[in-house]
Amino acid sequence: MSLTGTSPTYHTINYNLRSAKSIERKIILETIRGLYPPNEISKYRYVGFGSIFFADFRLVHKELGINRMVCIEGSDDEQRFQFNKPYKCIELRMGMSNRVLPNLDWSCKNIVWLDYDRTLQPYMFDDLETLTTCLKADSFLILTCNGTLPSFRERVKNENGQTIDRAKIEEFKRLFGDHAPFEIEEKDFSKANVPGLLRKMFANCIESKLQALNGVKLNSQKIKFLQLFNICYKDNADMYTFGGLFLENSKLRTMKAKPEARRSFISTGEDSFNISSPIITNREVDLMNQYLPNGLKRFLKTKQIQFIPEPMRQTYHSFYRYFPHFMEIRDF
């Protein structure tokens, strides 16, 4: 989704070629598919920000069999988006997400992916609040944004005259109001800690809205948010994805126990999962595939692949099932 004054990422990058993003999409879809049977999932609606490539929409339609899809687009290129819509079942809604979301009908179950390309903005919390109120139990909510906070640091001189880099905590608090954690401190603004800060803010926002909505419900009917995705990945920018599933309290335990909710890339807590995409050639891929599946240790020790750097081998082992294959096709 683009916003006034910024250049949308689809102008600078072909979405189909972002391999970390591609891995993330497949991981998320596989999780969703594992948690609910196909005949249930196919009745869901998918709401996303398709960009002109509609990569997530293509995948959702093909992999999950979903026929009801809404694409929200904030730019003015309506004609271009209509042209690029890959399927007729995609309804295009032009406008910013915080305007469009409250106007949608939320009577069915949904998978909503707010795939922002900007850094943290206050309107993201509006969208989270809207969706927490509107989404029915068994719906998925996923949010992706840039995983850095560039505008909240300033260079100032300390009492010794040295220039130091300081987080603008007050400005951050002013901008995000009570979404800013009460105990926020300087170190939360470091590059390594920003994903943790984002997770905390998104989770708190959902939790406080749920608390308001749950006060009038019986214990078994109270809605809980089961966090599943807490992912950092990087194609050209550091990105962060937070997401999970709204569930009735009575279903929480069984859902948590499902193997699909316990996979290595699922994070129900504070520790994020990192996706890194190995930079390797197609021939190396073919070679390594001959020794997979295999346990990590045995795979790493395989003689025939020793010339490939170990970090590449290691990463490939983690993601080979989701690793995208790109090739140039001439005269297509």
Place this chain on the structure above:
Amino acid sequence: MVGKVNARPTKEFFIDMLTRDIRLEHAIIDLTDNCIDGALTKCPTEDFTDLWIRLEISPNQFKISDNCGGFSLETAREYAFRFGRPKGRKDVDHSVGRFGVGMKRSLFKIGEYFKVESKCGQDHFIVEVDVNEWSTDEVNWDFDYRSGGELINEVDEDGTVIVVSNLHDNIKGEFSLSSFLTYLKAEVEKKHEFNLSKGISIFINNQKLGSNPVKMLFSENLKPAYKELEYGEVKVRIYVGIGEASPDLAGWYIYCNDRLVVEREKTNLTGWEGRVFEESDMIKFHHTYAMFRGVVFFDSKDPKLLPLTTTKTGIDSNSAIYRAVKAEMLILMKQVIGYLKTLKSDEDRDVVKADTVDLEVKNLRMQSYPSTFKAPTLDVIAKENRFVNISFKKDRSLVEKVGKSLGVNTNKEIGEQTFDYYLKMEVKE
């Protein structure tokens, strides 16, 4: 060592303290709420056509009388005059009285001497209290009543008459102001708009009250968004839409059992204010939103379940039910706010009003609507509207000359007549 500390209430707490929490006009409206409760018991079908409430207000005396059924001697003995509602007390269905504080607080607020007379079937009695005298005895909290032949009969049909005298000085002052009476009239009209529409007549010093309902603009292309919710025995209906552009009238209106509790509300209580950010949709009230109207009805047989404060002029914002409803109100409000942001000028706001009717909320309630707000976009209105505006600037002296020649005064007329002239002389039909 263990022992006891005194935690018993004092009469002064009720006479001097609780009375500070309520404004005079609301204390009076609280007394009218009791009349309405009587009406609900007498006419469960809610046809109040033959019922009336009369308020007579002067610097010497305050009197409220009604023919709404009165209350029985048993009710008087066990509940009506108790401070606080006893456990197990069955409330009037769909009432707004639930705390057992309203009537006494109102009487103490107004004066130092009161007389309550009630006729209800076979029961006919008077409770008469000199507040100063009563307050001197810390142990005995009871009021005396008398019934039987010696009553001066003010009531000929079932109903209640309350007279308060020895008014407090500040109250005397208020009661002598016609501005207070005007304000009170407007407040009662608003708070009891629905009861007035059910046929009850309310008079203040012989002036009959009319109703002054909230209205929303309505047409085939402009329909409010609606959501109905049920939380146990509480039914909630939310309507949002647009009305005449008026920063004063804009905002939320919240009714509990058809009694208006909060009106024109534009604070954080109803999701306005709080945080304001350029790209965020958190909303601070602004002229752009002068057309916003939101109406919420909370209805419950059991008034204890409603999110009312004791003065009935506020919403208990921490109540579980209100917190849940507020989240839903916000979603509906965002739809209308998003639309209002597309109207950039007063002219745009006027254009939207074209071909709409101003619908009273009680008529709005006759039907249900989808949960999405329906409103025409400006370009659609423009297409449907066969009229367009022309505007241009010309030298003032030339315009005056043309005006003189045409024999008209306003620039608008000059524009229209020169256009018509050109059309007639130069353009073939």
